[in-house]
Amino acid sequence: MIRREFITLIGGAATWPLAARAQPVERVRRVGVFMDLAENDREGQTRVAAFRDGMKALGWIEGRNVNYDYRWTAGNPPVMERYAAELLTLKPEIIMNGGLPTLAVMQKQTQTIPIVFAQVLDPVGAGFVESLAHPGGNITGFVSFEYSMAGKWLDTLTHIAPRMRRIAAVRDLASPSEMGMLGAIQAVLPTFSLPFVVIGGRDAAEFERVIETFAREPNGGLIILPSPNTLVQRRVIMATAARHGLPTIYPYGFFAREGGLISYGIVPSDNFRRAASYVDRILKGAKAGELPVQVPTKLELVINLKTAKTLGLDVPATLLARADEVIE
Numbered sequence: 236m237i238r239r240e241f242i243t244l245i246g247g248a249a250t251w252p253l254a255a256r257a258q259p260v261e262r263v264r265r266v267g268v269f270m271d272l273a274e275n276d277r278e279g280q281t282r283v284a285a286f287r288d289g290m291k292a293l294g295w296i297e298g299r300n301v302n303y304d305y306r307w308t309a310g311n312p313p314v315m316e317r318y319a320a321e322l323l324t325l326k327p328e329i330i331m332n333g334g335l336p337t338l339a340v341m342q343k344q345t346q347t348i349p350i351v352f353a354q355v356l357d358p359v360g361a362g363f364v365e366s367l368a369h370p371g372g373n374i375t376g377f378v379s380f381e382y383s384m385a386g387k388w389l390d391t392l393t394h395i396a397p398r399m400r401r402i403a404a405v406r407d408l409a410s411p412s413e414m415g416m417l418g419a420i421q422a423v424l425p426t427f428s429l430p431f432v433v434i435g436g437r438d439a440a441e442f443e444r445v446i447e448t449f450a451r452e453p454n455g456g457l458i459i460l461p462s463p464n465t466l467v468q469r470r471v472i473m474a475t476a477a478r479h480g481l482p483t484i485y486p487y488g489f490f491a492r493e494g495g496l497i498s499y500g501i502v503p504s505d506n507f508r509r510a511a512s513y514v515d516r517i518l519k520g521a522k523a524g525e526l527p528v529q530v531p532t533k534l535e536l537v538i539n540l541k542t543a544k545t546l547g548l549d550v551p552a553t554l555l556a557r558a559d560e561v562i563e
Contacts, residue, residue: 264301264518266290267327269319269341271334271463273309278466278489278503279333285504286331286353289511295518308337310467315340323348329517331510332376335412336463338363342374349523352376353510354503356412356461358528367528375513375526377506380461380486384500384534385419388458388484391499391536393427394554395543396482400454405446405472406435407462416460437464439471446472450479461486461500469493480546491537491562496546501531535559 268286272279283305287297295301304325306318319340322330330345332338332352341350342363355363356379364370367378393399404420406413417433424431434449436442442465449455457476459465465472466487473495476483485491485498513526539562543550555561 261300263299264295265325265327266301266303266514266518267322267325267330268303268305269322269330269332269337270305270307271310271315271337272307272467274305274307276309276467278487279307281489281504282333282353282507286507286511289508290514293511293515295511295515301518310336310463312336312340319344329514331514334463335361335410338374346373348373349517350374350376351510351513351517351523353507354379356380357415360415361412364528367530369524370526370528371524373523375523375528377510377513377529378531379501379503379506380416381530382415382419385416385458385460386423388486388499389420389423389427389429391497391554392456392458392482392484393429395484395497395538395550396456396546396548398454399429399456399482401430401432401452402456402458403432403434403449404458404460405442405465406433406460407464408435408437408441409464410462413460413462420458436468439468442468442472443475446475446481447479450475450481455481457481457483459483459485459490477542477545482546482548488535488537488560491539491542491560494539494542496539496542496548498535498537500534502533502535505533506531538562 270279304322304327306322308315308318315337323344329349330341332341332350335355338352338355350373353376358364359366363374404417434445436445459472469490483496485495486500487503488498491498517523536558537560538550538558
């Protein structure tokens, strides 16, 4: 090796540590995750895992370029208020919100930090966004249901329980967003000629009481409307319906997987996975108010044959053929 090449090689080697030190350190972004479920709720963990997986697929690696601050509220309003304020003291750049009650609380706390909701029924009617196409403000996200689905619950339930002669919709008295769904059910009622009542509660004891009262007369069936409290109190609702032999349709697949008769609705974890795409875009400079609210794209029908057998129901082959999942 000639002297000039040797000096060049040594001189270049001397700069390697400096060059390594000069590499820019990747900025770690901070994302708040505000959930309306309890931390020990398996469904809540499934939803958050789907969100993290969606973020990871977009290049956001926890501990390297993003950190998450979690707050689980278990549907408890005072806890929501406290945790919302606590979360904001951590100065997140964006908040991924799990459901309607937590969103209502967080909206009161900040009008500047971007918020992406993963599951809200009627964000326009609830006053969270100006319109689906143009949300405005600092909030956008993903709708959990379309009102037309409510009529399909009634149709599906009459197919699996043809001897049903009366029906009740079980709602969350703390959630006004269900009124549109009730209207959709009532719109198709003349086709079925079934007496229809609306019952509801706010806590486990109240849900149990109203379902037991309805069950005093025979041949009843239930439609469980999607809401924070029917989700949080689902074990009491399902146990009471089963104890009284009430054919019941639920709004999410995990109800049927946990022992409910039948469910039809969105796949919540899919909404949470999709929410990651909006968090990603906002972290890269997009404005929440300019990202249109998205509607559900994935629906599933889940039937629990074991529960059907316990209730003495024969599931029609046509219904089984439509099912995305059959639990035996």
